[in-house]
Amino acid sequence: MKKQFRLATLLVALGALMLTLSGCGKSLSQQDVLQNDRKANTITWGVKADTKLFGLMDVRDNQIKGFDVDMAKHITRHILGKKGKAKFIQVTSQSRIPLLKNGNIDAIIATMTITPQREKVVGFSNSYFDAGQSLLVPNGSKIKNVSDLNKSGTTVLGVVGANSVQNIKKFAPKARVLELQDYAQALTSLKAGQGVALTTDNGILYGMAVQNPGFKVVGGTFTREPYGVAVNKGQKPFTNEVNKAIKEMEADGEYNQLIKKWFGNVPGFNYKELER
Template structure:
């Protein structure tokens, strides 16, 4: 990411520590959870269909290294956001008057936002961040309404205020910042290929893709990359990332292109697949909000400042250690925030 620092390391794969969600059992369990009621409020915008639809992380030092950048039409720093504030403007007051925070999430991205089939609860790295934001705005007894949103509906849901925000492994891009407002970056990722460990002719993001079918979620940065550089491949679009893993397992796709952070979760579910090559892009995840809700953006950035603070004992590192460290090792901290005013 522009503006982040630190030594980059190569990816390593370690044995997964959550065997109950491996392979077909893991995918089937999460897909089946679409019919299980949550004790928290979960409202799908569209039907859950993950099963039926047949980079390297940041080493940023965190808030201590926050800096300001100039923003121009060249979009050099799409991840630059508004400076944090605890002030309550119209958007924050609207949420407080409602008495709950409505958030667009994923329920199928293992380790990030997924339903634990044993408890029926939404859990993951993104869900921990949602809870921290809700607590800041609404207090310790905050109520959260989760809405499950397909990848290609994230922007629309924010624009029409179906949700107050989207926290769903959403990359900050030049195109997207013209449509929604983003918080400062909270994780750095890159696009990478996921393929079967055996029986594949795909060796990398190169001509070995010629004539092969590569799966990507509609509306994702992976889709955009494949459209720009297909290498002779056929693009298979699906509503959600987990659909790609199912297609790969069914033999309907030869490879999956997705954020390596998400792919690491899929590889943890299915030990028969793995990441190959190096990250092809440098992207950052951010919380997406309506362009008009500037006070909410600043409030979320305040939460993120607090979330990063504390070094190895920060809430960010605690969430990373809990959810991601085993399958996404080597991350020493969150990306440093960039501000544009």
């Protein structure tokens, strides 16, 4: 009887403890991100590591480098001060929103276009980069613009989770879209002839063209793709601080310095159009 009584008492105590924890605890994604980051003096960013010019892993020092990474570092200092730290976690077009929703990262700065569909799931800062969708093709390709893709049997390469895939279905509905996991796989598929063109935002494609002289960007831009910093819904104080930081960077010339640093020497890319 004593053992049964003790067991019953223990179970009641454990039940009460679980109720207390479930009532008081909040998931990471529900907590005040700005308050937590100020306490930790660190903002955790989701960035790409396969996208030259925006976020690419440098194998020489195992550091991710690019325009998005530098923007994150500058925004962090504006929000937390000069000693504020920016922590980076690698994401893909497919994984970035789940990682944000799970609280693994505080914000996404990874060539993410602001769209009405995505705004139903996450919050966005104001645009920090105005891209447009283009095409990457081999030198000598007969593909000149998006209308050339609108033929039955034509295969266009894209990346899972990228807005560009849906855009191609609108502008070239007869084309078949083959979706790869990341840009490295998509480029490999293009080189292997598995598609006639790779499509995504022009800044990303120019980065690929710089690394691969046998390919070029064609077709101009047939969409407008404003990039924003994505945050969890309900994180208005954090979003306001990000917007404030971007405005300060534009006002003091930091923003244009980063644009020139990453896009100023890219052949064929008019970086002056991006300056603010």
